Amino acid sequence: MVIQQTPAHQPASEYEEGEQRMSTPVPTPKADAATPAAETTPAPPAPAATSPQAPPVAATPPATAAAEPEPPPKTFIAPSPGEVITSLLTNNTYTMGPQIGEGSFGVVFQCVDGWNNQLAVKVLKPIKTFEEVQAAAEGEMQRLFLLRHPFVTYVYDSFVYRDTFYIITERCDNSLAQLFAEPWFHGHVWLMPVARCLLQAVNFIHNAGFAHQDIHLGNVFVATVRNEMNPEDPGAAQFKLGDLGITKLLSDLSPQNTRAKWMLPPEVINPSEFGPIEHRTDIYHCGLLLLQLAYSTEMRFTQEETLAGKPREMATQLPAPLNFALEKALRRHAAMRTGTAQELWRDLNSPGPGAAELITPDPAEPRPPDTPKASEQPSAPAPPEGDRK
Incomplete structure (x- = not known):
């Protein structure tokens, strides 16, 4: 930034004299009426040279300011313990x-x-x-x-x-991925508490117009609420969704977005067949996470297994109501999948069509045990057999 400095103060007499000189026009000689203005008069041609013409001299380029030195390259410096x-x-x-x-x-x-x-x-x-x-x-x-x-x-x-x-x-205590290594860990015991916290967070993110795109066991954390009256108390456990590094506006979702290659949903692998790419990619990832909790085993599926519908097939083998809820969340065709995180939570808390043998009939509403109530029917219409997977 260039700072323009104000000239030093002049005495009044000198200032007035200078101002008078500036305001008084300078007399110019009268130009001949037949002579054009000086700025438009072409210069007379140079006389013909009588000696051999010297070779032209290359024009000297105007002097340029010295280039500013480049700043030193920026380097990554990790923190040290105790710093x-x-x-x-x-x-x-x-x-x-x-x-x-x-x-x-x-x-x-x-x-x-x-x-x-x-x-x-x-x-x-x-x-x-x-x-x-x-x-x-x-x-x-x-x-x-x-x-x-x-x-x-x-x-x-x-x-x-x-x-x-x-x-x-x-700071959270552990990620869910770390818990699988503990001998006392039984995922099905943790499934509903995790689902309640996780699906509330996902529902909030979707309502704000975003998709998380990176929901997996390593990005859901166990957090404890501090007991201010007893800091030694381990506190109450909650589950929190973290790492919003690749979260995108729903309008910006595309197959080219950065995603973990090992957990791509079917509509990202093959958008033309299984699309559209929308917020239900998060529903699929929630289904994968809850499926692993239900089996108490970390799982990774190849793209071939994902496109073949293996996660959904494994969900159908679970007891009710997990089989109904997770089968619906893991359908390959995004349009036939569970619509919202809130709907997935309701499915997890309702018996569902696949649990008819476990339903105790309500005496006030007699019905065949294999006929679910209307409220228990899936929200999406039943697709053709090939599309239900």
């Missing part, structure tokens, strides 16, 4: 802890702030240019602030330190 970093945005100070996780786009560390809040810091990996990582960090922060919900991991702060982007969130 203390202060955010200029909030003036909060964070003491870094050990690494506790790593994803495709970031590394997660423990940290504690000045209020003794147990937090986590996501440090974005420099897998792209600084400007691209900056845009990704700002986008994720905007989504985290916009999509604040009791069952979405809470964001506290964000800043840049030593060319590295930090996002501070609440």
Whole structure:
């Protein structure tokens, strides 16, 4: 930025004299009426040279200002345990802890702030240019602030330190993926509490006009609510959906969006046959997550198995009402799938057509045990046999 300086103050007499000189027109000689103005008069031709013509001399290019030196390249510097970093945005100070996780786009560390809040810091990996990582960090922060919900991991702060982007969130105890390694873990016991929290978060995100696109066991976390009267109390457990790094507006969904290759839904693999690509990709991912809890086993399906409908087939083998609810959520054709997260929650809490043998008939409403009530019928019309998978 160039700053224009004001000239020093002149004495009044000199100023008036200078102003008079500037305002008085300078007399010009009268031009001959037959002579055109000077600026339009062509210059007379140069006399013919009598000696051999010298070779033309190359014009000297105008002097140019020296190019500014390029700034040093920006480098990624991960935090060290015990390092203390202060955010200029909030003036909060964070003491870094050990690494506790790593994803495709970031590394997660423990940290504690000045209020003794147990937090986590996501440090974005420099897998792209600084400007691209900056845009990704700002986008994720905007989504985290916009999509604040009791069952979405809470964001506290964000800043840049030593060319590295930090996002501070609440710290959760474990991801669901970590629980599968515990000998005491029985997924079916956890299924309904997880579903209640997760589906509320997904329903909120969809109502806001977004799709998460990355719902899996590693992105759903166990969080505990602090007991302020007894800090040693482990607190009450809740489940929260995290990592909104590739969350998109529903209008921006396309096959080209960044997604985990190992959990692509059928409509992304083959949009022309199984599309459209919309919010029900999240419903499919919720179905996959709950299916793994029901079997208490981590599963990954190949694209061939996904297109063949193997997840849905496994869901039909579960007891009621899981068989009905998850079979519907895991249908290959998106248009025939469960429509909303709220509908999936209702299906999980109703017997469903596949559980007729477990239904105790209501004496006030006698009906054959294999005929479900109208309220228990699936919302979508029954498709042809090939489309129900």
